[in-house]
Amino acid sequence: MPANLTPIYYKAEENFKKAVTVSEKIAALEEMLAVIPKHKGTEKMQADLKKRLSRLREEGQKKSKKGRIDPFWVEKQGAGQVVLFGFPNTGKSSLLATVTRARPKIAEYPFTTTLPMTGMMAYQDILFQMVDTPPITEELVPDGLSGTLRNADALLILVDAGSDNCLEQLLTCYDYLKEKKIMADEVSPGTRAISADRCMVLATKAEVDNSAEHIQIMNELGPPDLEIIPVSATTGLGLEIMREKIFELLKIIRVYTKTPGKAPDMKTPFILKKGSNVLDLAENIHRDLPQLMKNVRVWGSARYEGQSVNRDYQLSDRDIVEINQ
Known part of the structure; x- marks a missing residue:
């Protein structure tokens, strides 16, 4: 009986071939298993995928038993884990310091944050866990960051609204999440990914004079499925709206x-x-x-x-x- 595999399956298979880390390979196999057509012609393929997935998970567990601690793994706390993601100097650490009691190192030079750092943000009578992450660029994405992003309950993409290249920042982050299948329009059961309706853009430094014009450009030319919220860690602009939106994202x-x-x-x-x-x-x-x-x-x-x-x-x-x- 023919397998009749779909283009979505072949795309997931291609992602598996490109995967480098164990966590990326596991995520790709989970997606392949989720989207493969379920009928008699694919039973052997399904069994093979499950065996490969089991072996990779065992490999990951063996590494952890040997004492290799993943520095990018963040244990979840509070009502939901919200991960901050973006380019250098977009204000991730400043935001974390403003809305939580965490005291990250903040500097004008890039790559101050080298590992995830957490803090608890209050919203009415509950607490959200905020996770600051090392920045990415068009040329560099820190090893292990994808695992932190996949583990999140919600993602906040931070872009510098005062920067002339804010649109490029947004599109690079968005393309990375899509390419790595971290963000998906629909998340099949058993797949470690985040649906687009659990992601949001924070246009930071919204107190800067030219930020309104830049935000308008991002609204017109940026991804249509992501809401953009102007915020300022300096003046407090938009922070209460941000809290309310996070509560909505977490569902x-x-x-x-x-x-x-x-x-x-x-x-x-x-x-x-x-x-x-x-x-x-x-x-x-x-x-x-x-x-x-x-x-x-x-x-x-x-x-x-x-x-x-x-x-x-x-x-x-x-x-x-x-x-x-």
Whole structure:
């Protein structure tokens, strides 16, 4: 039976052939496995891809067991991991220092940041993890950076709005993310990539006189699928809008819980994916709770306050949930 492979599959196969690092090869194989047509004619190919993927993952694990720590690996914390990506001197470190308690080294000369650096940014009652990364240029991309970008929950491309080559910065970053399949229009299950709707452009140094003109040029000639937000770490322009947009990019909701007869706990919300239901919340609270819960009441999105709902009831941001056992 013919395999009838698609152009998308052949493109993924080509990316695998061009891959250099183990993480890039794993990402390419994951994409090949996700997009290969699923029928009897490709069963052997699917099995071969799974074997190759398993071997590469084992290779990566063996390297880690030997004590080789990946300096570009950043463990996730908070409500979501947001990675900053861009050219030298676009203000990544300045932004990190402004919106978090991190104290990165900031200088006028390029390549001050050589490894990822993190800080926690507050948004209302939750915290986002911000990750500053080493810069890229048209000629140089640091080894290991692609793994940091793939691991992110959202990506912020930073461009210097005061620079005459801001459009070139944006297009170079965008082309790199597309070429390496780090950013995709649609992300198939099992593929380590970020959808375009989880990416955003920050036009930094928006307080500079000629920045408005440059931002207009980027809006007209830049990628149409990326929103551009003017910001300034110096004046604070756009930083609150940036926080709100990041919350939207992450596609999460905050759910608060309460004990029967007591006030809800509004200080420590559970963070769930948008579209989650009562059962998802119960599993987050305790693995045995789904089997133990008998009655659930919801305040917020329900038709009336304290309404009893089923376990498949879809929750909304800022809902309050009471689970009775």
